[in-house]
Amino acid sequence: MLKARVIPCLDVKDGRVVKGVNFVDLRDAGDPVECAIAYDAAGADELCFLDITASHEERGVLFDVVRRTAEACFMPLTVGGGVRTIDDIRNLLLAGADKASIMTAAVHNRDFVRQGAEKFGSQCIVVAIDAKQVGPKRWEIFTHGGRKPTGIDAVAYAQEVASLGAGEILLTSMDRDGAKSGFDLELTRTIADAVSIPVIASGGVGTLEHLVDGIREGHASAVLAASIFHFGEFTIGEAKSYMAKAGLPMRLDPQTSSVQ
Amino acid sequence: MSVAIIDYGSGNLHSALKAFERAAREGESGETISIVSDPEAVRTANRIVLPGVGAFADCRRGLLAIDGMLEALTECVQKRGTPFLGICVGMQLLADRGLEHGVTPGLGWIGGEVAPIQPKDPSLKIPHMGWNSLSANVQHPILADIPTGESGLHAYFVHSYYLRAANPAHVLATTDYGEPLTAIVGRDNVVGVQFHPEKSQIMGLRLISNFLRWRP
Structure with a gap:
């Protein structure tokens, strides 16, 4: 049986983890590679890096981070942030990312999704959607960290990018992001039920029950969270055990990434 | 002993190389692992991926x-019995034909075809993406020390098509x-795995x- 996934997400700027991670004693809590190794050992099902480096010229640092992570962690890695061209996707995949997450570029040019999927396969293309509620059962896409409205309906957009070949949707509620009050379950369920590709729920996790709700009530295939894991409120293992006890199918394999 | 991972322009092989x-x-098996795109390098390899x-x-x-690659593969795998592992689409290519975007012939080493996954339950998403458990049909050295079944270890899958083998005896394990x-x-x-061992942790x-270690 396919298991629900728990995905920790690290914000990376100029090759360093923003705010750091302090759930274990790391030599360098700001090193994304060390954090990735710790999450690998903790049983994360996938990893996500969100690059928030302001300047496009500094991207070389990110590729190095991705390369070193892929050498050390034998688990799926999604990288997003500033992915604007086919070359950006190619460079991330060549560095060792398994999936590239695209957002603003897809909003401005839907065909970018199709081109990416045709070139590299749907399995590599994650479309990130930042949505805000604008009315009853109506959500709109926002860019620039939720500051810029686009007038685009989130549900119709999700269906469109799915039909263009996106392999997965990373859905963030900008109303809930950072609020720790739980996912926007109505948004998550509406989009998950509207598309045939997997949806990752993101934005608003404050408790382990929220993770359960995202899968059970939101119909998401995976849940993504940042702060509750980074600051040691809960471990990945606690989250997955909690979700398993709630009756969700979870992967609870032993996590020594070594061969006997 | 040398292991050749074949580079034919299908994606990044860096993580596969590192995992091998x-x-x-x-495992202290002492192999040297190389990424190769030269048929001669395939011919001298003791194992092929x-x-x-x-x-x-x-x-x-x-x-x-790649000029001569198919001939080199056929010679090594079919005639000389070099151990072979296909991964994901590299496994699907073992079939007689693929049905993705039209009919394309495969290597034909495992009879059958590669067909779309079409779940009856609409809540099952395509691609089949994530961690799933295995059900072993037979004992095979490739699964040594890997517990299977719902309480066993999981493998990372990401695919929308699957190999429908003509001979059920060629299916060593399934996933639900x-x-x-x-x-x-x-x-x-010859073995082929639909999932990604280089992404499946332990x-x-x-x-x-x-x-x-396999000696077929």
């Missing part, structure tokens, strides 16, 4: 684009996604280690 190197180091991501037809085209999907195929010196490293 780690399994070789920790064919990865593959993307579409079936693209992968086939990429393989045929509304119906049993082929997860591992094998016959003689399960993947054990499987790679088993392949490196």
Whole structure:
């Protein structure tokens, strides 16, 4: 049986983890590679890096981070942030990312999704959607960290990018992001039920029950969270055990990434 | 002993290389692992790995684009019995044909075709993406020390098509996604896995280690 996934997400700027991670004693809590190794050992099902480096010229640092992570962690890695061209996707995949997450570029040019999927396969293309509620059962896409409205309906957009070949949707509620009050379950369920590709729920996790709700009530295939894991409120293992006890199918394999 | 991971333009092989190197180091099997795109390097290898991501037809085209590669593979795997591991689309290519974007011939080493996953339950998403458990149909050295079943270890899958083998005896293990999907195929010196061992943490490293020790 396919298991629900728990995905920790690290914000990376100029090759360093923003705010750091302090759930274990790391030599360098700001090193994304060390954090990735710790999450690998903790049983994360996938990893996500969100690059928030302001300047496009500094991207070389990110590729190095991705390369070193892929050498050390034998688990799926999604990288997003500033992915604007086919070359950006190619460079991330060549560095060792398994999936590239695209957002603003897809909003401005839907065909970018199709081109990416045709070139590299749907399995590599994650479309990130930042949505805000604008009315009853109506959500709109926002860019620039939720500051810029686009007038685009989130549900119709999700269906469109799915039909263009996106392999997965990373859905963030900008109303809930950072609020720790739980996912926007109505948004998550509406989009998950509207598309045939997997949806990752993101934005608003404050408790382990929220993770359960995202899968059970939101119909998401995976849940993504940042702060509750980074600051040691809960471990990945606690989250997955909690979700398993709630009756969700979870992967609870032993996590020594070594061969006997 | 040398292991050749074939590079035919189908995606990044860096993590596959690193996973094989780690399994070789920790299993103390002493293999040297190389990424090769030269048919002569395939001929001198003691083990051959064919990865593959993307579409079936693209992968086939990429393989045929290397002059002499198909002949070298056929000679080593079919005539000399060199141990072979296909991964993801590299496993699907073992079939007679693929049905993704039209009909494309495969290597034909495992009879059958590669068909779309069409779950009856609409809540089952396509691609089949994530961690799933395996059901073993037979005992095979490739699965040594890998517990299977719901309480066993999980493998990382990402695919929308699956290999429907003509001979059920060639299906070594399945994974459940509304119906049993082929997860591992094998016959003689050939095995193929639908999932990504290089992305499957401990399960993947054990499987790679088993392949490196396998004496078919």
